[in-house]
Amino acid sequence: MNAAVFGPVALGLGTGLALIVAIGAxxxxxxRQGIRGGYVGLVVAxxxxxxxxxIAAGILGIGTLIQAAPAVVDVVRYAGAAFLVCYAVMAARRALRPGALVAVDQDGGSGAGAVAATVLALTWLNPHVYLDxxxxxxxVANNQGPGRWWFGAGAMLGxxxxxxxxxxxxxxLRPVFARPGAWRILDGLIAVVMLALGIRLAAGS
Structure with a gap:
């Protein structure tokens, strides 16, 4: 891989990781799905x-449409906030009801359709995903000139x-989460994260 390709790919990889490696919904x-072993490949895909x-949409210049239609971002923001609050309530219920806490299983607790719908909502109802x-x-990609698609490839790889x-x-982490008490802590933390993110979205921050 020559420098004209390696540079944009490495920059895209680093920039992409910097944006997605953070605590979020x-x-x-x-x-959680990874610990449970429920449709992990589907979720990752x-x-x-x-x-x-x-990323491809950003390179193609779709960002200009987002800037021109801020009302669309606001609709996504409120829908995302409502979804996150609802998910926080469900996570809190799991944490507060010992009978609902189960050890690691293989079906993830929900069918493939429900899991897919949840991860799609968490991804596409997050206005920050469009802004970031x-x-x-x-x-940043379009500032790379001819290397913009290599930058995009690096970000996608990241x-x-x-x-x-x-x-x-x-x-x-499954040995740790073989104990229901560990699930109580995890779901409690998820409830707090989801609720905090939902409130921040609703407040426009």
């Missing part, structure tokens, strides 16, 4: 493909690597 869900679509991935990554590591690597 999507990452929390991927971690949806997250990585969604990021790839969004489409606008920010799109702007997304795939991160979600694969988070989802499939979470199985290492």
């Amino acid at each position: 999507q990452n929390a869900f991927v971690l 949806i997250c990585a493909l969604s990021d790839a679509v969004l 991935t489409v606008l920010l990554l799109g702007t 997304s795939l690597l991160w979600f694969s590591a988070l989802g499939f690597g979470a199985r290492l």
